Amino acid sequence: MNTGVSIIILSHNGAHHLEKLLSTFFSVNTHAPVELIIIDHGSTDNTGDVVAKYAGRGFIRHVNWGENYSFARSCNQGVAEARHPYLLFMNNDIIYTQDVLPKAVNILDESKTTGAVGVRLDDPPPSAINNQQSTIDNQSVQHLGIHFLWNDRRGYYHPCQIRHPSLDEYLSSLTSDHRPPTSVIAVTAAFLLCRKTDFEALKGSAKNITMAWRTWIFASASDET
Numbered sequence: 190m191n192t193g194v195s196i197i198i199l200s201h202n203g204a205h206h207l208e209k210l211l212s213t214f215f216s217v218n219t220h221a222p223v224e225l226i227i228i229d230h231g232s233t234d235n236t237g238d239v240v241a242k243y244a245g246r247g248f249i250r251h252v253n254w255g256e257n258y259s260f261a262r263s264c265n266q267g268v269a270e271a272r273h274p275y276l277l278f279m280n281n282d283i284i285y286t287q288d289v290l291p292k293a294v295n296i297l298d299e300s301k302t303t304g305a306v307g308v309r310l311d312d313p314p315p316s317a318i319n320n321q322q323s324t325i326d327n328q329s330v331q332h333l334g335i336h337f338l339w340n341d342r343r344g345y346y347h348p349c350q351i352r353h354p355s356l357d358e359y360l361s362s363l364t365s366d367h368r369p370p371t372s373v374i375a376v377t378a379a380f381l382l383c384r385k386t387d388f389e390a391l392k393g394s395a396k397n398i399t400m401a402w403r404t405w406i407f408a409s410a411s412d413e414t
Contacts, residue, residue, distance in 0.1 A: 191273070191274055192220075192274070192275065192294050192298060193221075193222040193223065193224070193272070193273030193274060193275065194220060194222075194223045194224075194273055194275040194276070194277050194290065194294065194382070195223075195224050195226060195267075195268075195270075195271030195272060195273040195275070195276055195277070195385070196223055196224065196225045196226065196277045196279055197226050197228065197264060197267030197268065197271065197276060197277065197278050197279070198210070198225060198226065198227050198228065198279050198280070198281050199228045199230065199260065199263050199264070199267075199280075199281065200227060200228070200229055200230065200232065200236060200281040201229070201230035201231065201232055201257055202232045202233060202234045202236070203232070203234075203236065203281045203282070204232070204234045204235045204236045204238070204239045206281045206282040207227070207236060207239045207240070207281050208239050208242075209282075209284050210279075210281055210282070210283050210284065210285070211225075211239065211240075211242075211243040211246075212243075213284050213285035213286070214285045215243060215246045215247060216285075217285045217286070217287065217288050218285065218288060218290055219288050219290075219291060220288075220290040220291045220294060222248075222273065223247060223248070223273075223290070224247075224248040224249070224250065224271070224272060224273060225247060225248070225249045225250070226249075226250050226252060226267045226270050226271065227240055227249065227250065227251050227252065228252050228254065228263045228264075228266060228267050229251060229252060229253040229254065230254055230256065230257040230258060230263065231253065231254060231255045231256045231257055232253070236251075237251060237253075250270065252266070252267075252270060254266075264278060264378075268385065268388055268389070271385060273385070274384060274385050274386070275294060275297065275382060275383070275384060275385065276382070276383055276384070276385050276388055277290070277293075277380070277381070277382045278378045278380075278381045278383075279379070279380050279381075280378075280379040280380070283310075283379065283380060284313075289308050290382075293306045293308065293382045294382065297382060297383070297384060304383060304384075304387055305375070305376055305381050305382065305383045306376070306381075306382045306383075307332070307334065307373075307376025307377060307380055307381055307382070308380050309330060309332065309333055310330070310331045310332035310377070310379060310380065311328060311329070311330055311331060311356055312328060312329045312330070312331045313328070314327075314328040327354075327355055327356075327357070328355075328356040328357070329352065329353065329354050329355060329356060330352055330353035330354075330355075330356050330359050331350065331352060332350050332351070332352070332376075332377050332379065333350075333351040333352065333353065333371070333373075334350075334351045334371065334373030334374075334375070334376055335348050335349070335350060335351065335373060335374060335375035335376060335377060336348075336349060336351055336373065336374060337349070337374065348375065350377060351373070
C-alpha cells in the first residue's frame with residue numbers, strides 16, 4: 190500500500206523557521222516516502238538557500254509564487270502539486286522532537302472513520318523565548334485538539350484550541366506513555382494529516398478564507414460527512 194506523504198509548508202520570509210523545521214524533521218523522521226512542498230509567498234530572505242541546503246536529504250520542491258497569497262489558496266496549490274495519497278499541512282515554525290509521522294499515517298490507514306490526525310503541540314519554554322535559563326520554566330501545551338464553544342456575543346459556536354497550562358502536569362496525568370489516540374472534533378492546520386482523496390472530495394479549502402482563519406478550515410471529516 191502506498192503510504193507516501195506530501196508535506197505542504199507555507200512560508201514568507203521564514204528562512205530562520207524553515208532551518209529549524211527541516212533540520213529537526215530530517216534528524217527525527219523515519220517515514221518514507223515523503224516529499225516537502227515549500228509554497229513560498231515571495232520571500233526576500235535566504236529561503237531558497239535553506240531549501241537548497243536540505244535538498245540532498247529528501248525530495249523538496251520550492252514553489253515560489255512571487256507574492257503573498259491567502260493561506261487557503263496556497264494550501265490548494267500545494268495539494269495540486271502533491272504526488273502522494275496523504276497530505277500533511279504543517280506550519281513552517283514547527284520544531285520536530287519525536288518521530289510522529291509513522292504513527293499518524295497508521296491511524297488514518299487503519300481507521301476509515303477518522304478524517305484527520307493532529308499531534309500535541311507544545312509552546313516553547315520561557316527560557317527559549319527569553320534566551321536565558323530560568324529556575325521556573327513552566328512549558329505549556331498549545332494544542333490538544335479543537336473544540337467549539339458557544340459565543341453569546343457572536344451568536345455561534347466558536348472554535349477554540351484545547352490547551353493545558355503545564356506540560357509537566359499534563360504528562361504526569363497520563364496513565365501511560367502509549368495511550369490510544371484521543372478523538373476530537375477537529376485539529377489545527379499547524380500539523381494536520383489527511384487523505385488527499387478526502388481533501389479533494391470536500392473541494393479543498395474555501396478560497397475566501399483569510400489567514401486569520403487558517404487554524405480552523407480543516408474540520409475533521411468522517412465517512413458520514
